[in-house]
Amino acid sequence: MSKNNILIAEHISMQFGGVLAINDLSINVGVNEIVALIGPNGAGKTTAFNCITGIYEPTVGKIVFDGHTVIGAFPKNRQKKDFLGTLPEHEIERVSNTPDRITRKGMARTFQNIRLFGNLSVIENVLIAKHTNAKQNVFSAVLRLNSSEEKRMLEESKELLDMQGLIEYKDERAGSLPYGLQRRLEIARALALDPKLLLLDEPAAGMNPQETHELTELISKIRDDYKLGIFMIEHHMDLVMGISDRVYVLDFGKLIAEGTPDEIQNNEHVIDAYLGVVEENA
Template identity: 60%
Template sequence: MAEHVLEMKNVTMQFGGVVAVNDLSLEVNKGEIVSLIGPNGAGKTTAFNVVTGVYAPTNGAVYFNGKHIVENYPRGKMKKLYAGTSRGVYTKHIEPTPDVITKLGIARTFQNIRLWKSQTVFTNVLIAKHMRRTSNIFTATFRLNRKEEKKQREETEELLKILGLYEVRDELCTSLPYGLQRRLEIARALATNPSLLLLDEPAAGMNPQETAELTDFIRKIRDDFHLTVFMIEHHMDLVMDISDRIYVLNFGALIAQGTPEEIQKNPKVISAYLGEQE
């Protein structure tokens, strides 16, 4: 039986009267590369935001490596406004912040690159490593954490070597070509030592050559770092080439799931992307 790394159960995210994600249930298994696709506004990034603690879902639950990490149900004014499904199934309120989610082993990148623009490549990755530090104000003041600091700097250099960024380690991140900035953002996520990596449109803005290189890069980091990858992407060549399985959202609802071959032939998916002939 497949080992579930991530499970979303009946997740609904409602903003006022707008249901952005409606009753979404899915699983991502250990070692897989799974893609979440759909037209613009389908609710894909909203689903990522629920998993990573940016949003508390209006209803539903999330499990990570079998651990119950997120749950919510309609409360307050939402009791009357709630337009989603599975009302009454969930009764707990578990709402961790994004830093807690990251420490559990879930890292992500963003649709729009969010590097620390005034910092070098090296510092961008090193700062991400600091979330695993054990030091406090006392040990930092008296430099009692020197061994840990030295180790993290060495680990940062090694990570940059593995990901092909070592030669530009001292450059400002904003001076890098777009493709390398995307790679740096992934490197920063990897610096937190995740077991699950969420990639939100990693190929956005890339040309075909850069996209092909990114495809190989994602496979490499999945294998080298023993990761499970959950990805949002609009580049269908990348999605069909790299995905083990695909979920398709449209207007917040799951309309299809399956292998790339199954998704390519699914009439609901074709209709969602191309529209139906009247």
């Protein structure tokens, strides 16, 4: 593994019964790099995210995060016999981790369908994420022995909301925010986990062109300010091509191209499978 990669996924395959959702996917994300994963609906993009973050255990593959293997899988017995995809030459040692443990290692994500605590305030949503990494136990929390840490987390939460343009809404119910602002709040909550890698699942979904333009600038600012890797799924090609260092393209669960935005936009296979379809429907 290159020391410049925060994430490496090797030979990832995910089979659900008789459906092969991902077949032999290998990708990497640099420490301070913006990488996009694109492809038609149903190509397997969110499934790939779910494998990387531990929501799904892949049928085959290895996830190396920050220099350590966090997930490893290889089919055995009947599962191997029924496997429809491509197996790597060498067996992969099994390593299992739950999503919360992977999050604590420094990997945070947003979801295609917003998952906020809608009845809590905006700032409470961010504070909950801050408490994930809090250095206190039940005893100290009950006796309020860590008031200085509580104050620090509150100030840092306010700074995150200010960065996202949400500070004026800090005491409002999260579920009452307009859709675009809820997206920003979800990003703020992910950043509250102090991640080394931020995964964004269609962050511009439901946004108008102005909101998408503002989000494009925000994602670049997050990378520059926080010095972290960003791996995103996105259908808005202006956003993807405007800020990505590299782009991977999935089609029917198989990687069909990777390269710079310019290389991807001029790739005939990508145009046929995805970009050409978008242009025809525009």
